[in-house]
Amino acid sequence: METSATEPAPPPNRALRFPLVAAAAIALLAIVETTVALVAPSLAPTDADWVAAAAAVRAGFRPGDLIVAAPGWADPILRLHLGDLIPPEMAARMDDDRFARVWEVGQRGARAAAAKGATVARDERFGHLRVRLLERAAETVTYDFATHRADARVTWHDARGTSVACAPAGERVSCPGAGSILFHPQIVEVDQKLREALLTEPLRNGMVAIEFPAVPLGRALVIATGLHDTWMRKAARGTVAARVTVGAETTVLPVTTDDSGWTRTRIDTSARAGQVAPVRLELDSANPYDRFFAFAAEARR
Amino acid sequence: MRRWPLTPRRLDWLVTAALALGTVIWLLSVEGRQGIGRDEAQYFRAGERYWGWFAELGDNLEHGHPGRSFTAADIDRYWSDNAPDHPVVMKVLYGISWRAFHTCRCMGPTRAYHPLPIRARHTTLPLFARDSTAFRFPAILFAAWLVGMVYRFARAWLPRGPSAVAAVLALAQPHFFFHAQIACFDAPIATMAFAVGFAYWKSLRDPRWGIATGLLFGVSLGVKHNAWLVPFFLVAHYLWMRRGDFRARRFPRVPLAFVAMLALGPPMFLAHWPWLWVSPVARTRAYVLRHLDHEHYNFEYLGHNFNQPPTTTAMTWLRATAPFVETGLTVPVTTLALAAVGATVLGRRRRGAPVDPESAASEAAIADRADRPSWLRPGADVDRAPGAFVLFQTLGPLSVLAVPSTPIFGGVKHFLAAMPYLALLAGIGVATLGRALRAAIPAARARLRRAAPIGLAVLVCLPALVETRRSHPDGLGHYNLLAGGFAGGASLGMNRQFWGYSVLPMLPDLDRRAPENRRLFWHDVLSDAISMYKRDGRLSLEVGDTGFGEEGIKRSELGILFYEKHWAKYEAWFWEAYGTTKPVGVRAREGVPMVTLYQRGVR
Numbered sequence: 095m096e097t098s099a100t101e102p103a104p105p106p107n108r109a110l111r112f113p114l115v116a117a118a119a120i121a122l123l124a125i126v127e128t129t130v131a132l133v134a135p136s137l138a139p140t141d142a143d144w145v146a147a148a149a150a151v152r153a154g155f156r157p158g159d160l161i162v163a164a165p166g167w168a169d170p171i172l173r174l175h176l177g178d179l180i181p182p183e184m185a186a187r188m189d190d191d192r193f194a195r196v197w198e199v200g201q202r203g204a205r206a207a208a209a210k211g212a213t214v215a216r217d218e219r220f221g222h223l224r225v226r227l228l229e230r231a232a233e234t235v236t237y238d239f240a241t242h243r244a245d246a247r248v249t250w251h252d253a254r255g256t257s258v259a260c261a262p263a264g265e266r267v268s269c270p271g272a273g274s275i276l277f278h279p280q281i282v283e284v285d286q287k288l289r290e291a292l293l294t295e296p297l298r299n300g301m302v303a304i305e306f307p308a309v310p311l312g313r314a315l316v317i318a319t320g321l322h323d324t325w326m327r328k329a330a331r332g333t334v335a336a337r338v339t340v341g342a343e344t345t346v347l348p349v350t351t352d353d354s355g356w357t358r359t360r361i362d363t364s365a366r367a368g369q370v371a372p373v374r375l376e377l378d379s380a381n382p383y384d385r386f387f388a389f390a391a392e393a394r395r
Numbered sequence: 396m397r398r399w400p401l402t403p404r405r406l407d408w409l410v411t412a413a414l415a416l417g418t419v420i421w422l423l424s425v426e427g428r429q430g431i432g433r434d435e436a437q438y439f440r441a442g443e444r445y446w447g448w449f450a451e452l453g454d455n456l457e458h459g460h461p462g463r464s465f466t467a468a469d470i471d472r473y474w475s476d477n478a479p480d481h482p483v484v485m486k487v488l489y490g491i492s493w494r495a496f497h498t499c500r501c502m503g504p505t506r507a508y509h510p511l512p513i514r515a516r517h518t519t520l521p522l523f524a525r526d527s528t529a530f531r532f533p534a535i536l537f538a539a540w541l542v543g544m545v546y547r548f549a550r551a552w553l554p555r556g557p558s559a560v561a562a563v564l565a566l567a568q569p570h571f572f573f574h575a576q577i578a579c580f581d582a583p584i585a586t587m588a589f590a591v592g593f594a595y596w597k598s599l600r601d602p603r604w605g606i607a608t609g610l611l612f613g614v615s616l617g618v619k620h621n622a623w624l625v626p627f628f629l630v631a632h633y634l635w636m637r638r639g640d641f642r643a644r645r646f647p648r649v650p651l652a653f654v655a656m657l658a659l660g661p662p663m664f665l666a667h668w669p670w671l672w673v674s675p676v677a678r679t680r681a682y683v684l685r686h687l688d689h690e691h692y693n694f695e696y697l698g699h700n701f702n703q704p705p706t707t708t709a710m711t712w713l714r715a716t717a718p719f720v721e722t723g724l725t726v727p728v729t730t731l732a733l734a735a736v737g738a739t740v741l742g743r744r745r746r747g748a749p750v751d752p753e754s755a756a757s758e759a760a761i762a763d764r765a766d767r768p769s770w771l772r773p774g775a776d777v778d779r780a781p782g783a784f785v786l787f788q789t790l791g792p793l794s795v796l797a798v799p800s801t802p803i804f805g806g807v808k809h810f811l812a813a814m815p816y817l818a819l820l821a822g823i824g825v826a827t828l829g830r831a832l833r834a835a836i837p838a839a840r841a842r843l844r845r846a847a848p849i850g851l852a853v854l855v856c857l858p859a860l861v862e863t864r865r866s867h868p869d870g871l872g873h874y875n876l877l878a879g880g881f882a883g884g885a886s887l888g889m890n891r892q893f894w895g896y897s898v899l900p901m902l903p904d905l906d907r908r909a910p911e912n913r914r915l916f917w918h919d920v921l922s923d924a925i926s927m928y929k930r931d932g933r934l935s936l937e938v939g940d941t942g943f944g945e946e947g948i949k950r951s952e953l954g955i956l957f958y959e960k961h962w963a964k965y966e967a968w969f970w971e972a973y974g975t976t977k978p979v980g981v982r983a984r985e986g987v988p989m990v991t992l993y994q995r996g997v998r
Contacts, residue, residue, distance in 0.1 A: 113831030116736055120828065121851060124729045127858035127876045131865050134880045138986035167885040170958070170981045170988040177977020178998055182970045201986065202882060222986075281967035286700055286960035288967050324693065324961040328702045353707065 139171075139201050143221030148175035150218060150225050151197045155179055160193035162208055164200035172199055186281045186288040188318050188390040189358060194232035200224045236312045237393035239373075240279045240292050245306055248277055252300040272297050277304070282388040284320030285355035291388040293322055296334050296379035305374040312395035313364040315340060315373065319347060320356045322386035327352040332381025336389075341371040350387065363393070410555065411546050414562045415539035418575075421566075422535040426528060426576040429868040430899030435577050436923035439530050440510045441477035442490030442578070447511040448473035448669070449491075467673045474670035476510075479682040481580060482668050484617035488533035489578045496522040497529040504936055508926040525931040530578045538575035541586040542566050545815050545822075548593050552750035552781065553826045556852045561822025564733075565815045567859035570725045570807040573870025577896075580619040581808040587615035588625050588812040591656075592788050595629050598652040599636075599774025609655025613663025620686050621792070621812060626656055628791035635787075636780040637773065650773040692804035693961035696721070698888025700960040704800045711799045718796040718803075718810050724878040724889065725807050726814070727859040730821050737823030741782035750781050751826045789816040806871065806890050825852055869897060869984045881985040895919035895957055897989045901982050902933050904992070908953055911994055913939045916947045916954030918965065948972050956991045969993045 139147075151161060161180055163172035173180055176199075190196070190208040195215075198206045201223055212228035219225075239246075248260040250269040260269035265278040275295040282291045296302055309315075317338055321327050336347040338361060345361050348354065373393075379385055401409075431439070451473075452464040463469060477486065498521035501513045523529045545565045549558035566572060574582040590611045598604035615622035630653070637647035665671055671678045693702040696717050705711045723731065744750065769775075792810035796803060803809065829848030836844045858876075865880075866873035872891040874884030885891060898905075898920055905912055917925060917940050928934040941950040948954055948968045956965055970976050973995045980992035 110831055110834055113828055114835055117828035117832050117851060120729060120732050120736070120824075121854055123732055124854045124858050127727065127729050128861050130876055131858060131861040131880075134882075135865065135985050138882070138983075165882075165886050167958075167987060170978060170991045171983060171986070173976050174978050174981050174991075177975060180976050182967075182976055185970070185976045186967070202886075204886070281970060283964035283967060286963045288963055288970075323964060324700065324702065328691075331706070353710075 137202075137222060139222040143223045144171060144175050146220040147199050147223040147225050150220065151176055151199065152179070154216070154227060155197065156195065158193070159195045159197055160184060160187075160190060160208060161197040161199070162190075162206040164198055164204040164206040164209075165202070166206075168199075168201060182281060183290050186290040188289060188291070188392065189316070191233050191316070192235050192392070192394070194230060196228040196230065198224075198226045198228055200226065233314070233394040234312070235392045236310045236395050237306075239306060239309075239389075239391040240290060242306060243277070243279055243292060245308070246277070247305045247307065248275075248294075249303045249305070250297055250300050251303060269297065269302075272300060275302065276386070280322075280388075282320075282322040282386075283324065284322060284388055286324065287356065289318070289320070289356060289388065289390060291318075291320075291322075291390040293386055293388050294377070295387060296377045296382040296385055298382050301376050301378040303374055303376045305372055307372045308370050309340075309373045309393055310370050311340070311363045311366045311368070312393050313362070313367050314394050315361040315363050315391065316358060316394055317347065317361070317375075317389060317391040318356055318358040319350050319387065319389045320354065321350055321352060322388045326384045326386050330381065330384035332379050332383060332385050334377055334379045334382075334385055334387050336387075337376045338391075339372075339374040339376070341366060341369075367395070407547070407550055407555070410559060411543045414546050414559065415543040418539040418542045418566055419535055422538060422572075422576045423528070423532075425867055426531055426535065427525065428899065429573070429576060430896035431527065431920075431924040431927055432577070432579075432894035432896035433919065433921045433924070434894060435579050435896070436921040436927060437477055438481075438486050438489060438578050438580075439493075439527065439927055440923045441483075442486040442488075442530060443493060443510050444473050444476045444490075445483060445487050446490035446494045450494075465672075470669045470673055474668070478670040479678060479685045481619060482617045482664065482682075483670075484614060484667060485533065485537075485578070485580050485583050485619075489530045492532045493526060493529040494519065495529075496520055496532060497526045498524050505930045508930050510923075525933075527578075527927050527931050531576060534578050534583055535576055537583040537586045538566065541582075541589055541815060544586070544589055544593055545818055548589075548596070549819055549822045552754050553822055554751065554753050556849060557751075557822045557826035557829065560825045560852045560856055561818045563856050564727075564730050564821045564859050565818035567856065567863045568726050568730070568814055568818075569863050569866035569870040569873040569875075571811055571814050572863045572867065574808050574811060581805070581811050584615065584619035584621045585811040585814060587611065587618050587622060588788075588792075589815045591615055591622075591625050592629065592784075592816075595652045596779070596784060598650065599779050600772050602651055602771035605651030605771065606655050606659075608652035609657075609659035610663075612656040612660045613667075616660050616664040617667040620682075621809075624791070624795060625812075626653070628787045629653075631787045631791070632780065632784045633773070635783040636777055639777060648770040648773055651771050654770070689802050691802040692893075693959065694802075694804040694806065694893070695888060695890040695960045696803065701803055702961065714799045714803070715797045718793040721807050721889075722793065722810075722813070722817075724874050724884070724887070726817065726875065727862050728876045729855050729858045730818065733821035733824035733828075733855055734817050735820075735824070736827055737820030738782075738786075740823050740827050741785060741820070744782060746778045750823060751830075753826075753830065785816050785820060789813045789820070804893070806893075821855075825855055868899065869989065872897075872984060872987065872989065881987045885987045891958055891987065892989060893959065895921065895924065897957065897982070898955060899928075899933075901955070901980070901990060901992065902928060904980060905953070905955075906935050906938065908994070909935070909937070911952040913937060914941050914950060914952040915939050916941045916951035918955050918962070919957050920955075945972075952995045954993050956993070958988050958990070966991075974998070 161176055163169045196208045198209055209228050212230035214226050215229045216227035248267045250258045250272040258269050260267040266274045267277045268274040277294045280293045281288050282293055334350040338345045347359050348357050455461045455463045499517040499519055502516050506513050542562045546558050546562035549561040594604050594608040594611050598608050640647040691703045693700055705714045792813045796810050829851050832847045833844050872881055878884050929936055941947045945968045949972050973993050975998045978991040979994045979997050981988050982990040
């Protein structure tokens with residue numbers, strides 16, 4: 095930027111206006127960007143903030159409460175401080191609907207999805223963390239399918255109407271003449287999130303039916319489905335069709351694909367609330383290779 | 396005493412040297428805080444193996460039978476490491492640098508951690524305390540070379556100050572800075588692509604640079620496969636520059652630079668890589684196919700995990716935005732704004748006019764010379780179209796990565812070659828704004844007129860320097876002001892890290908946790924990286940490695956987990972094997988988790 099001191103300055107003109115405005119704007123931007131870069135690290139919650147927030151949650155925690163981080167990516171730090179109150183079944187829950195009390199440990203103004211529609215019973219700040227106790231209407235689970243895996247009867251049916259009963263074999267069930275498939279509870283990964291679910295597989299040339307013979311129904315049956323495991327979703331593209339039959343009523347579930355994520359379907363069973371009925375899940379797939387079908391289901395009051 | 400006048404030319408060389416030296420000092424002063432990724436660990440290993448071949452060749456020469464080093468078996472013993480993945484220019488340099496500059500403790504307890512048997516203590520010039528630094532040194536020199544070149548290139552268009560700003564902004568980008576200090580190829584290929592582009596630009600009016608272009612292209616082919624794309628971007632510019640030929644219904648002359656690239660590039664590529672010599676056709680084919688069919692590793696972008704080409708229209712469009720959005724969210728915003736001004740200036744520039752009115756080199760002045768156009772000086776009779784040149788070199792690498800079938804697993808590293816040109820645009824922006832500032836200040840205030848542009852130049856470098864410093868050693872997880880830093884990037888669902896490098900700050904903690912660390916699950920840290928940490932003296936030799944996958948976790952007492960979307964199921968394995976969701980440690984940056992540490996039995 096060499097210049098001569100004797101060079102006369104041209105009078106400001108319109109052609110100069112834009113570069114000057116741009117120079118001012120960029121100088122301001124540079125100052126803001128530098129300041130933010132210097133200040134931002136100090137805006138993150140400190141260990142002391144987490145310790146204080148965790149102590150507050152611990153003091154008011156009741157069994158059955160849900161504890162969540164907002165934003166969700168802070169969850170590992172939340173578990174570092176409160177992991178003893180977050181068992182795997184809570185961390186890998188199907189959804190939030192059965193929790194009446196939710197402890198939200200938030201930062202940077204983020205809100206947890208579980209806070210939607212809830213009333214705030216407590217709201218405290220601990221440095222850069224905010225702890226809110228949220229109270230909400232919750233559903234009571236009358237039957238969790240994953241914990242009743244042993245009650246299930248698995249059968250395989252081909253297109254000609256042949257039906258084969260599958261026998262339990264450890265984590266699998268063996269369907270004579272058709273093969274063996276996984277059928278066991280597991281923390282699965284669907285859409286890169288962990289869920290406690292029952293893991294099974296469709297079989298080629300036929301339909302797999304999983305029947306829970308005596309389900310005490312509530313007002314709704316909620317079922318969530320998805321394909322387990324990033325690498326399996328990468329390895330294959332087959333889809334899985336599924337249907338749920340409650341008593342005599344059949345509901346077709348959305349087709350499960352690599353991209354469908356964790357899809358929840360709510361089936362209204364209020365007309366049969368209080369009754370005990372069989373619930374049957376049927377699966378089939380034209381390309382069952384590497385299709386690890388995960389589902390979690392609950393009857394809810 | 397004889398006087399040594401500081402001519403403008405000498406001053407420029409002095410500034411170039413100062414910028415390059417500053418780069419080396421900065422990178423060397425911080426590289427020790429940056430961990431070793433899976434790729435770098437392999438290149439350390441391969442570099443040391445390749446050096447082994449040279450050492451054996453020396454022995455064979457001494458004993459009068461050099462031919463033994465050229466048998467297929469002998470070549471493969473050394474050179475099949477990391478083949479057909481990558482050619483060997485950088486790995487050879489890493490190996491040589493290690494051999495020359497490490498502080499040899501090779502006969503001590505870490506002797507077994509070398510990929511080749513150590514028979515005697517090495518005589519070295521022990522510049523570096525850590526082996527890993529000695530390996531990384533050539534990459535750092537390449538980064539310094541790039542910074543120097545950006546200044547030199549910019550000087551052809553701009554005054555000294557904005558040229559220096561361009562050079563500083565080429566380095567002060569968190570993601571480039573991350574790659575500039577490690578013994579990989581992404582920053583070096585950005586250097587080589589720029590060197591080829593620079594030589595090509597000069598070759599348009601100077602035939603000596605035509606040959607140099609070919610030689611530099613040959614070297615760049617030996618650095619990384621991105622080099623094969625460089626000619627496309629140059630040809631695009633050349634055809635645009637010579638578009639008058641098409642109007643005159645004649646095909647432009649094929650310039651010397653392209654002839655040299657064709658004549659020298661492929662032979663140099665074949666000659667430099669001994670692994671190819673054994674079966675040139677089959678192995679070259681294997682190399683080409685390796686990259687044409689490259690696996691799509693997992694990569695998080697805007698909340699989605701991409702590990703294969705998208706199959707839906709919406710995802711295809713989203714995927715196509717990746718290089719542009721990643722650039723927009725990772726390069727310091729002030730740099731981007733300056734680059735936008737620079738691009739506007741180039742876009743509005745009249746044919747034949749200099750890029751900067753104060754530039755010594757006017758396109759018109761040179762084009763008016765009586766040089767007759769020829770294939771030796773194909774830019775002598777035309778405006779060289781600097782705007783189109785920078786446009787193609789910037790957008791070219793980004794556009795390749797915008798093709799949805801192209802893997803994006805490396806994020807910004809795949810199109811780092813665009814970044815020096817972006818910095819060049821920023822330099823043009825600074826020059827323009829500085830000139831406007833000066834023009835707006837009355838001549839009577841001479842001191843202020845001089846100071847204002849300098850102040851602006853310093854001011855616009857600040858955010859880039861501060862952001863880059865802030866990002867270290869987690870440059871991959873850092874996002875700019877628009878994104879909201881580390882936390883903003885995480886909220887947007889952008890990639891935080893890859894290949895296990897970010898464990899380094901946890902090593903002291905892992906080392907303390909004996910005896911549990913005898914059975915340690917290292918997740919995505921390659922055994923070669925663990926070996927290097929031990930060779931560097933940063934990890935006790937007793938620390939174990941239980942292997943990969945679910946079985947590795949089951950065998951372990953202590954384990955780490957890197958946060959990337961696709962690793963989620965590993966966390967489930969920890970919960971199941973250890974019976975708890977509660978980690979004993981989380982390594983975070985500005986509150987954003989990077990690595991979690993689990994210990995069996997701690998609830």
